[in-house]
Structure formats: structure tokens, C-alpha cells
Amino acid sequence: MLIFEQSKAGRKDGPGKRKKKQGSAIPKNFLRKQSAGLPEVSELQAVRHYTRLSQKNFSIDTHFYPLGSCTMKYNPRACNSLAMLPGFLNRHPLSPDMFGQGVMACLYELQEMLKEVTGMNAVSLTPAAGAQGEFAGMAMIRAYHDAQGDTARTEVLVPDAAHGTNPASAVMCGYTVREIPTSSNGDVDVDELKKVVGPQTAGLMLTNPSTVGVFDRNIQEISSTVHKAGGLLYYDGANLNAILGKVRPGDMGFDVIHMNLHKTFSTPHGGGGPGAGPVGVSERLTPFLPVPMVAHDGDEYRWLTEKDCPQTIGRLSAFMGNTGVLLRAYVYARLLGKEGMIRVSEYSTLNANYMMAEMKKKGFDLAYPDRRATHEFIVTMKRQAKELGTNTMDFAKRLLDYGFHAPTTYFPLLIPECLLIEPTETEDKDTLDAFIDTMEKILKEAQENPEQLKDAPHTLPVRRLDDVRAARELDLAWKAE
Amino acid sequence: MLIFEQSKAGRKDGPGKRKKKQGSAIPKNFLRKQSAGLPEVSELQAVRHYTRLSQKNFSIDTHFYPLGSCTMKYNPRACNSLAMLPGFLNRHPLSPDMFGQGVMACLYELQEMLKEVTGMNAVSLTPAAGAQGEFAGMAMIRAYHDAQGDTARTEVLVPDAAHGTNPASAVMCGYTVREIPTSSNGDVDVDELKKVVGPQTAGLMLTNPSTVGVFDRNIQEISSTVHKAGGLLYYDGANLNAILGKVRPGDMGFDVIHMNLHKTFSTPHGGGGPGAGPVGVSERLTPFLPVPMVAHDGDEYRWLTEKDCPQTIGRLSAFMGNTGVLLRAYVYARLLGKEGMIRVSEYSTLNANYMMAEMKKKGFDLAYPDRRATHEFIVTMKRQAKELGTNTMDFAKRLLDYGFHAPTTYFPLLIPECLLIEPTETEDKDTLDAFIDTMEKILKEAQENPEQLKDAPHTLPVRRLDDVRAARELDLAWKAE
Amino acid sequence: MPFIPHTEKEVKEMLDAIGVSSIEDLFDEIPPELKAVSIDAVPSTQSEMDVSRLMMERAEEDGRQLSFIGAGAYEHHIPAAVWELTTRGEFYTAYTPYQAEASQGTLQLLYEYQTMMSRLNGLDVSNASLYDGASGLAEAVLMAVRANRKSKSKKILMPKTVHPHYRKTVEAIVNKQDIKLEILDYDATGGHLSPEQLPQSPGDFAALVIPQPNFFGVMEDVDMLTDWAHSHGALVIAVVNPIALALLQPPGEWGENGADIACGEGQPLGIPLSSGGPYYGFMCCKQALVRQMPGRIIGKTLDMDGKPGYTLTLQAREQHIRRSKATSNICTNQGLMITASTIHMAILGAHGLEEAAATSNENTNTLIDKLTALPGVEKVFERPVFHEAVLKFDTPLKDVLRALNAQNLIGGYSLEDEYPELDNALLVCATETKTQADIDTYVNHLERILSKQETVKCPVSPKI
Amino acid sequence: MPFIPHTEKEVKEMLDAIGVSSIEDLFDEIPPELKAVSIDAVPSTQSEMDVSRLMMERAEEDGRQLSFIGAGAYEHHIPAAVWELTTRGEFYTAYTPYQAEASQGTLQLLYEYQTMMSRLNGLDVSNASLYDGASGLAEAVLMAVRANRKSKSKKILMPKTVHPHYRKTVEAIVNKQDIKLEILDYDATGGHLSPEQLPQSPGDFAALVIPQPNFFGVMEDVDMLTDWAHSHGALVIAVVNPIALALLQPPGEWGENGADIACGEGQPLGIPLSSGGPYYGFMCCKQALVRQMPGRIIGKTLDMDGKPGYTLTLQAREQHIRRSKATSNICTNQGLMITASTIHMAILGAHGLEEAAATSNENTNTLIDKLTALPGVEKVFERPVFHEAVLKFDTPLKDVLRALNAQNLIGGYSLEDEYPELDNALLVCATETKTQADIDTYVNHLERILSKQETVKCPVSPKI
């Protein structure tokens, strides 16, 4: 039942009527004629409704959630409660610096820590998510070329394995996108790269470890190829979790990088967001960083704005991006410390490689059987789809019945019928084993009783939903019958 | 799965071992030989385990919960968050008064408000729950008689409808208990009362509105009967919700009263507690109130202790009872204000009488069909039990399947096969109607397919549990196999 | 150690299963030269207890002032239930609802949100959030350029009365696609976009942006502006305050045909100030434009048994399907903020929002009246305001603000940097959270400061 | 209006269904003379916003000092997850689990709690909470009198080293049943119950109470005391600190046969100080005594399908069944506190508790060493302490404490009122929440105060 269906006209002005002030100082012609039609429910009704709704979600706090590329690891509760201290929540974004030294100290130290773990020269925290970080990064690349008077560079190279945000972000920066194929071993096809790189190349956007779950062994060659052609190297940091404290994008030769703090730094995904997508840059791109940033002048912290950074690509949001998310990431970074950060990559990699090895033993096909997994790996169900008629989506939906969130399905696009599995470092071995056993069981079901998969899920609040109908018979807002 | 079953030895001293300090300054002979054997789980495991456990509960925030005598109404969330402000949580109970003026102001004002709504002369907030309030009340009655040198009063009168805590509390105060029968119309049998009251009578413990859901119309006669015999009148305030702002125990002639703030003042029951059971007294009992209390001397608040109250019955807990609960009740009282308090009794009474009328129309038997309901009422299933073989417990368990918490069953003891139904004022009519319709539906099931009731519940995490086995084959703590 | 559950025994078993002898072996595909990493500048791990204390001390320094700034972020009362529910693990730690059947909680809530938002804005459809108000406006501009079939222009008319940070953000985001913002000045008396400020022969342009209320708090003539833009074949993008919408005419009803796109900052609907974020941008539009709308959209559908359910829909607009041809690059959005706003709106209802809006309006008018009663303080613009207004001082504003700060009071937002023509001008705001006593505190401090009385230097008990 | 969902239309429908014309009619069985009620002294309804502000201002005044008091309530770090989970609506707003099938969350948790507690105490069984440590000891005394089959005595030996408030509480609760507390003095040098303090010919007595550590922080000779009591046919009631139990010998292993009943204050296990409550009393005992134990007890059982589940058990001891013959009158207990403690123990594990205990012990020893290095401050008792100790000052203690208070520091708990023989004696405590800097702050302030230096009067930034 929707909250609107629990609404009763007059509930709020029933017993003990609310004082209704109709903004008497506002001239009539500005006013709306009808009330906005929000639901009229009691506080208990709202609390009960949304509590019960929440229970219909899978989440890290309730389920194993090995969603590849998304790094669904434990979101420490302290990060939430400390970021929500009244002093932080109540601070207005335009409040004078003297009343923001606490939050600015945290942001400044976060900038410094992110510089260190990425090996970059400077960091701006303002992008609101990975995609906005990508936009900022590509905008800086463009600003750099423009500053050099090098306006012929109109093309950005993006491997076919890349996340959809990469080409979309490049286009928003006015670039055309050229796809680079992935070779059969999972690395970027360097020969193809060499063929297409040239004076029109503004840069290459690379995810390394890549979205196919491997570390590109030719990274140095790729890097020098692009650099030699005068292009810049963009690092999509969505998979930073796999190498935190082990290898640094700066050391690989990247000029600009975004980080998804809502992945590697464990800020919660909140059913879709918010995230934070700080960007780090090499020295030559530093003047172009988006504002605001935080500076530390002797004793005091202060905001760096357009005035301080005349070459900045500008502002990406009205204020400082997702400050509350940044505070959560800061707390997480302090809790881990350098020792903990190294463990993140080690144990996420251990978990992924263990699962990969075991899944293989259970008869699943790996996309790259000869490669190490990074913090994630790919299983392809092409064979099963062909032999049994059950596709990846069927497996995914059946997993839900067994209390596991499904891994990422059908991404990256280049691998047919794929499952991208990312266990993360915070899951224990028993949970991984239970998942593997369940996959084996579902495989058996697929052989013996494929309908059980095709009709899945069976035990959730709804059965399989009709996506086609949703798009065809658009119903995007409730209307009273 | 129990949290212990997720434990793995060495989990906490695995990677990045915790520094284990074995209290080196403490001589060996005082130390335990083996670690305490608590579970070793990660924070994620604990969070996931208890989040999922919580989802197995019915609660006000998720279900209609018409548990008679328990007043399961909406617990406003602001009461929780404001009582948990760091300043309140961090204050040590023995911290000097100068560092406790905030909490003491709240407690003082709560004392004053409770005096006003009960019509009593003074209030002490320290009892931790209703039963401790009863103990305090009876102890004051005893202290009063003792102070009069009136030591022959060894007997306390308690109606048979009373809650079990009443006789148990009287006994803890060294009294013997004599039961008074309830007449067929639900009021106390005044003739019987008159027969047994006498010079041995220390007092009468009365719940009014009573636990059978009616207001005792003879309250003035009862009061004068007991008073004339030299006894005192104790008021069990569990049902204060029904008369808040309408009638006051003090005006009915009661000498001492306890309130269950976790009922009438909507502090949460928390799966069993904590509650708070403040006591209010008439003038003659005031010197005996339990300590501590809060006094207001001009500008400052201060604690009243044994020094200030030499005749006090003493202390009932190490510090100040359940202060955090008292703060929640205080916030609730301020949110309601006097206007809101009156509405509490009005709308809880409206809801109960509406349900009673409708249940009757659906063919259910009322225990007291000729009486008004107070904020609760009783249905008896004696007829159904006899005719259909389905008892009250079967109805109760079947209700769970339909997403309703069952009303109180088999209490009060004097009414066979009873359901004590208390909707509270915060539930809306649609919810009441849905409950009534469901009861009608179950009644039909009882006629057509009684097994559906006897085997209920069907949709909960467990089917009907074997209580007899639980008591016979005691298993009160987990042991590793 | 923090958040790693492995026992040594398990690690050994796992390494054996993989067939390597150490975790380090798992990194053997990384070129060894790259691995000589040190991250020593990162501080060592600290216990939750220590970090908690640090954060409490830092939070203590911030956000405890009596503040009269608005300027795009507004202090409103948020019922306690809102964030207690929003931070429930099931909402807080879920991902984007890719597996719809396992995400009906979030999905139904988002559908309810879309319904609430489209009602508030008087438009057909709503998306499920963008990053914030400013970047949302940039997306609206891109959308308008894509969507306007009548115009091939990449020109947008942008009034100067739009929040200066919004204008900068839009500029930063859209300028790479050759979109040009033509800035329209405001009426010096009214503080609004009067007919005189509209270009006589505007030529082809894709859209006109209309703020309501505008950055100065002033109410614009939205009907006239909307009709004017439509008469030139342009679309209308409304930038609105959602609390104001409880009282004001919704964009969908502006002029003859209504605004085409409405967007704005969602923060006033239950989101804490929090130094600027996370907030969220909302966006609504007419049904005809829905396929050009950026961001996630939730649709109602049926399951295999014919039971209603909710799912992400119109994904073919999005980057994960359309890649370089997507309507936007947005992926992660501000979902949790929507969760809070939806619960906030459900608890307040229309009445609650109206009350907050009306009280804010009254308080601001009271504040203005009292402040302008002081000598040397004047109202700059004549037109009615919603809950902000511009005041002009005849003394150096910086000194005045600093003197107020010393009293733990934030007087407002100085317009000097962004509107050099408005020197010594201050934008003030008093929402429903301000009591009469708060307003008097401001007035009294200011009176003393302006009269050059010695201010008492003892620490004033801070506002929480 | 607050929390009433009825519309006027519904009220009318409901009144019609009942057959009355107004709500007032529903109160027609109440004698009219009684109804002339006014509750005008209760303030008018206030909005959540206004009450929030009031409460924030009041909370601001309290609990923000650097405090070195223990004396029965201890500041320990509580992981953030504990209360975020505990206040989930499903735990927070459930009643006592009378309908077991609809309460498996709470019931399983309580069963886990019982397991944890019985392990910590080294005893067979645990109940599911009593009101607090002091009233729990009173219940233990009543239980011992009931349970001791060898003794008909109603005499209890109660050392003076038991918390004075506990002794008062026990006295207030048990004296109506003719139970007599015989107070045993302490050893002036050791601060403990030495063999000399034990009565030579104690006669028949029901039980000896043994605190560990005792109120002075001192460790008692629990083995000797337990065996002595048992040799006289008495039961042993242990009063223990649950954090200390992480390190110390559990009551179930004291002496030859172990204590019979263990009880104590559960607050140190994840419960905030909160001015004294809500806390909870825990109680464990030997299997043989379980039917005499007061309070709720949860048992594991099977459902109709043979699946394990949890339920309230042994209810035949309780007041709702046994009425005047019940083992106790307790009904509502402290369930939510148990929820917090169980989660707290699960997150910390034994190692975490050990660390908290050991660090508290170290910090207290450091504090004692540094304070007693100041002239005029001496340790009173010789024996080893857990995390508290008694110091003696050669100047008037009241003045010293007041001077410390002026620095926003609480120096400890003065023993003057409760132990007149210990004049100018202070009980101090430093748990793991105290840093070396905190300890030095104390030492430095005290040094200045004792040396009669002028204390600087500027406001010190408060500890949070």
C-alpha cells in the first residue's frame, strides 16, 4: 500500500486543528490555488509505513551483497554517527571560516590522505560522485590542452570494458569517444591502442584494475604510449579498493584520477547515493582543480575559491559537494589508518581469488581463467544459457530466494552472460562458502528443474517484475482512482 | 543461527592482532584462567545478525499491537533522540548538582506535571517500573501505619481482577493478601469488601479503570469504606491512559498511586523494559516518599536525599531510577501539553468503544456487554472454545499470521478464554476496521477449518512453540556441541 | 583488526584453495617496479574511541551559532523520526536498486517521492534526484537544449537573480558543449526580472530560466515570464524552493502552459545544512519531455503473478545502456536524501510544509521590519519576498558582520563579492526555526554595534 | 494534533457506530462529581521544534566535564553500532515477548545474553535482567533466604565494602520481610574483608555477600570468603563488575564450590551513564537454584515442525501466575538495556572487554601514582585495586573538589558522607576513556590547587 492510500483528507486538521497560516504577506496572485496534495497521515502511520518498507530491502546490514564494481563492504556505524554530530549537521555552508575549523580540519586531512594513497599532487573533494569526478577530470584535461593552445585534441579513448559513465562524461566535456577493444586475456589491446592514438587524442580513460577484474599488466606501456602522443591519462578509481596501499595511480603514470569514496572508503550507498568522487591530479593539472578546496595557512583552515585558483574549471555544485559523505570517509580512513588500508586490498583480493578458485572447482566458467582476480572476478554463464536455457538473470533472481544479493549482471558488456562478483574484504569465509554452495545448488536446479530459476524469485515481496511493461506503460506517479 | 555459532576462535587476533593487555598490575591469583567465551565475530557479522534478528519482532513501529493493559501506543521518536543528547547521556549520576541543572529541571517539571494530572500532593520519580512503584506505595502505607504505632494492620485487600504484581508487591512489604471478588457487572463487589474490611486492613489496592476494562462506579463508596476502617487506598495507575485529564485518582480519594510512564506517557517498552513507575501521594504519606527527588530552591535544582527526608522509605535503586525513561516521558508530556493529555483519554476511549461495538456486531461475546469500555475491553471466547474447539490462544496465534499482534490473552484470570483488547488513541480507524474484519474472518475459519487456527501461526519465523517442553527440558544457555 | 573477519587458519585454508603461499602472491601480475609503495603520510589506525573523541571535539567548534543566512541552504525543523528511519541499515546500506525484487522498499519510496514532487511542482513526472540544486539546473539546461524541437539554439537566458553559485556551476558544466548563457540583469527597484530587462529581440534561444523566489528572496512575475518565453518558442526552466512551493503557484501552472522543467535544491525538505551537502537536486517536467530527463526514474509495473511492484525504468536514456549517447553521465545519485525527504514530507504533509513556509515568511518580514527600523539599515528591493531579503547598510558591512560573529551570531550573506553594484548589502533569512527572541537578539546586537557602543566581550552562551 | 490520527468524519462515524453523540458521553459511568478536573498547571502543547530546542539547551548544561568518578557507574566507550541497532523500532517499540512466535528477535537475543552472562560469571544460568545492580542485590538476598535449605535464618552478612547505596537499597527492600543485614567492617589497612573482620561464631546465617572489586576498588580474597561462608552452611552472593569479570576469576569459580548467586550492575556493558539510569541488574546462579531466581528467563524449545525457537519459560515462578506466592513482583524489566549489552558484548568479544578492563586498570594505577606523587595526597589502602582507589587529602576535600569543578573537572566521589571515618577521602576512577593527557590535566590542576596557586579563571574548553 502506498503512503497516499493511507491518506485521509482532514486528518491533520481534525482534533486539535493545526494553525493554518496562509503566508498573509504574500500577495494572492503568487499563491497556489490548491494544496499540494501530499499524503495526510499520522506520524505513527508514516513511521510504520517506512519501517515496513525498509524491511523489503536487501542491504549490507542484512545480506551478503557481492555486487561487482560497487564494493559493498561494511559501512562502519561510527562513520555515520560521527558525521551526524549536531555541530557538523547544523553548520551552514556559507558560515564564516572561523565557525568551520572543525569540519575544515577533517576535509584538509582527507585531501592529504587521498593524495598519499593515490600518489597524486593535489586533491579536490568537491565532485559529488564518480561520474562527476570523471567530468571534472576530463574537464581538467580539456582545460590543460586549451591552456596549451592545443585545441585539436577532440577525441578521448575509452576501452570497451569501461563503465558507461566514462564515455558519457567525455561527451559532456565536448569530446568524441573512440572505443579500444579488450584483448582475450583481459588487458587492453595495446596494438589497437597504438593504432588509434595520435595528435587528436586528448586522453585515455582507464579503469585499472579494470572492470573485467584484472590488473592491466601493460599499464606502463599504455601510459607511455598515450603520453608520447601528447594525450593525458585518466584513472577511473572505482576499483581502488583492490590496490589500496599496494600500487598508486600516480606511480602508474596517471595524470588525473577520481575516487569513489562510497566504494573504497566505505561510505554507504544509501539505495543509490549519495557518494563522493574526489579528483586527484598530477602537478601539471593542479591549477585546474574544481573549487572549493581547503587550505591550511599556519593555524587556520580556509576555503580556496575561484579567487585563489583563477584557472579552476569552476564549481560543480552550489557549495562543497557531499561534505557529510566526506566526513564519513574521513572517519573511515582514520579508523583504518595506513595499516588498515593495506589490509583492505589484501583481504578483498584474497576473498575474490578464493571465490574464483572455488567457483571454478564447482564447474563454473571463468571469463579469464588464467588471470589472477583482483578484488572481483567474472563468471560467464554462456554455456549454461545455451545448454540449459537458463540465463544469468535467472541465476541472479534465484540467488535472491536464498538470501544473497545477486552479483552485477551483464556488465561489462563485452562478456556475454556474465556475473561480476565482488565479495569485499569485510565478508568472512563462511559467508563466501555459503554463497558458493548456493551457486552450486542453483546450477543443479538449472539442470533438474530450470523452472525454479525462470520463475524466481519465489520468496520475496514480489515475483519477477515486468521491466518491459514498466517502460511501455509508463506509470511514474500515483493518481487517485 | 546464534551469534555463538558464527564465532571463530582467533578472529579478533587474526590479521592485525589486538593488543592484549592482561591487567599486569593485578596479581595472578585474582585473574580468570580462561577467557570468558564470548563470541568472536566481526562488527559486520554482529550488525547483520542483530539487524536480522530485529526484523523477526512485531513492534508498534511495524504492527498494530492491541495488547490490553499495556498501552502500546506510538512512541514518538523525538522522545528518544532528545533523551539521548550527549549532555544527558554523559552525565554521571554522582556528578555535582551544578553540572546537572538541565536534567534536574526536566525531572522537577515532570514531578510537577504528574502531581497535577493525578491530583496528588507530591511525586517521587525513582521507582523503576510499575511493580517497583507498587512496592514503594505499599511500603509507604506500612511506614505510615508504623509511624502511627498502628502495627496490627497486616492485611491488604486486592480484587481478583488485579494484576499479579499487586499481591506480589503487598507480600514483599510483609503483608498478607486477601482477594476481593469482582461482581458480575465488572465493579468490585462492595458487599464482599464491606465484609472483610476491618482493623487488620492496611489498605486496598485498586486498579480503576480496572483490568476488566470498566470504570468502577462505586469508587466513592469503596474509598470511604476503606478509609472509615482506617485503611489506605492504593491506586494502580496502569490504566491511567483511559482517564488522563478527565478524572484524577487524588479526587477519587486515593492515598497513593503509581503511574506506568511506559504506558500512559508512551516511553517505549523495549522488548520488556525499561519503564518507570513514579509514585504520587496524599499529604499524609508525603514524608515517606522514596528518594532521591528533585527540589527547586530559588534558582537552583538540587537532589533531595535521606538527609532531607528522614522518614523516607529509602532508596529503591543505586541512583535515580530510570532517568532516561523519565526524560522521554517529560518530552512526551511537553509535546502533548494539557490539551493533548485530555485527547489521550478521549480518543483511546473512543477507539475502544468503537471496537467493542463493532466486535459485538460481528458476533463476539463481550465480557461486560452492558458497560462502557474504558480504553480497553474484553471479549470472551468461551462459547467458541466449547462449540468449535478453538480457544483464545488459537485466535491469538492466527492473528499473528494476518500481521496483527494478539491482544492480551487469559488475563484477567477471572474471565475465561478472554482477550483484553486495547487499541490506544494513536491508531486510526482503518487499522481498527482491518483488525475487526480479520477477527471476523478467523471466526469463520474456526467454523470451517479449525486446523488453520490450531496450527497457527503459519507465516512467522517459527510455528507454534512448545512451552511445556521449554519448561521441562530446560535449555537456558547455549553450549557448543 | 578493523573490519577484517579472517582468522589465520581461514587465511591459510583460502591460500591453499587458491594454490598460493601468501597474500602477496596474489599481486604478482602487478609490475614489481610499481609496488614499492609507501603511504606513510597516512596516520596509523586509531580506535573508534579515539576517533570519536577527535570528531566530537571538532564538531564542537562548528555550527553552534545563531544564524540568519539562507542564500541557497535553509535551516528548517526536521522531525526526529526522519533520520532515525532514513539511517536504518536497510535504507542506508543498500545499493542502487538494480535487483528490483530485492529493493522494493527503496523503489516504492522513490515512486512515492516522484508522486510528491510532481504534485508539489504541478508537473507530470519527476526523476529520483540529481546531485544538488546547482548541478541539477545545469542538467536542466542541457535537457532543454536537447528537448527543444522548435529551436536549434544553444542559447539560454539566465537572469542575474539566479543564485550566483548556480550560475557558475551551470557555466562550468555546460560550456564544454558550446552552450551560451546570456545573463539578464534585474530591476534595481524591484529586484526582479521586469519586462524592461527582457531582450527586445531575443532571437532564437532554447530556454529561459526563471527563479521563484529569486536569489534576493524576491518574487518574480512568473506568469508573464513564462508566456514571454513560450511566445518565443523557448522552453521554461523553473528554479524553485520546495518549501515555498507549499504556498506558491507551482511551476506547472505558470502562465498559459506552465513551465516545462522545474528543478531546485531539495535540501529544505528534511536535509540538514551539513556545510553544503549531501543535498539533492530535484527535477520535474512535462510528460512529453520525460525521455530527455536525466537521472533515475522509477516506474510501477506488475510481477509474474500480476501483483504491482516498482522498478527502474526508461534506462535506455542512461549511461550504462546508452554510454556516449546518454542523456547524462549521472549514475550514483542522492538516494538516501530522497529517503529522508520523502519521510519528511509524509510526516509534515502539505499542512506542515505550508506552516513552515508561512512562518518563515512571517519571521523574515518581522526581522526586516525590525532591522530596517534601525538607523542606517534599509531594504533594497520593493517587491514582496518569500523568506529572504536584501538590506543595505550605511556602514562597512564587513565590520558589522565581524562584530556580530563575536556575539556568536551570523548576520546573513554579504552580497559584495557576487554583486559589486550592491555594496554593503546583506541577504538575510529567518525561517520558522527563529523565535521572536532570536530576532530580538539580532536586532539588539545590531543596534548596539551600529551605535558603536562597546560590545560586551564575555562569551555568550552559544545557540545549539 | 500530536499523535491522534482521527478525522472529524471518522469520529462521527465511530460515535454513530457506538450509538452516542459525543466523546464525552463515553465517560458517563464516571460519577459526575469526580469529573470537574482541571490540569491547568500542565503547560500547553508545544511543537517538536520548540521542545527540541529546550532539551538541547538543557542537555548543553550537563555532562560535559572531564570526570573521574566511578562509584558504581562507569564511563566506557560504546561502539556506535550498539545504540543504532538497539533503538531500531523493532527492538525499541516491542513489548515483553508474550507472543513468542512474533518476538523471536528479542527472545533469541535474550537467550544469547543469558549465555554470555553465564559464561562471564562462570555460572550455569542467567535471568534476563532486574532493575539495576542495587535492587538486583536485594532480590539476590531474598532469593538466598528462600533458597538456602540448610538455613532457616533470615540473617545476611553484608560487608561495609559493598556500595553504600546498594546497602541502603537492600535494606529498604528486604527489611519488611524481617530480613536482617549484619554489617561487617573492613580492614583499615587493606580496605577489604580480612579474616579478622569475619565473626568468630557467626551462628546461622543465610548468605554472605562478597563484592569483587569492592566499593573502594580493592580486590577481596574471594576464595577464602566463599569457602568460609560455605563451611557455615551459608550461600554466597557475589556482587561483581562485569567489565572486571573479563579479567578476574568468575564467581562460579570462587573457592571450592563457587559462589551460588552472582549479581551486579550491567551498566558498564554498553549502557550510557545517563544520570543513573536506565541501567540493569544482572543475576546468575547455579542450576539448582534456578527456580528461586526472580525475573524473566528465556528457554530454547521446538516449534510444531521441530524447528528450534525461544520462549519465556519457568513462568510459574512469576507474579502473573503465582501472584502472592511469586519469587518476585518484577514484571517490566530492563529489556532494551540487555539488547544494548548483548550487542556490545558481541562486538567487543572477550578480547575487547579484556582490553577495556586492562586499560582501565592501567590508567587508574597511573592516575594514583601521579596524584599520590603530589604532596598531601596519599593512597589509603594497600591492596591491589581494579579501576578505582581511595585517596586521602591533608586539606579540606570539599574545597579541592570545588576548585576542580571550576575547571570543569570532576575529581572523584567524596567518601565523607558514607564513611565518616574516612574524612577527606576521595574515590577516584580512570577507565579506558581517559587519555594520558586527561590524567595530566587532573594532576596539573590539582597540583596548582593544592599549592594554593591562583587558578586561572578563564573558561576552559569543556570536555565532551
Ligand SMILES: Cc1ncc(COP(=O)(O)O)c(C=O)c1O
Ligand atoms: C567502474 C566504474 N566507473 C565509474 C562509476 C561511476 O561512479 P558513480 O556511480 O560514483 O558516479 C562506477 C560506478 O558504479 C564504476 O563501477
Ligand SMILES: Cc1ncc(COP(=O)(O)O)c(C=O)c1O
Ligand atoms: C494493571 C497493571 N498493574 C501493574 C502492572 C505492573 O507494571 P510494570 O510492568 O511496570 O511493573 C501492569 C503491567 O503490565 C499492569 O498492567
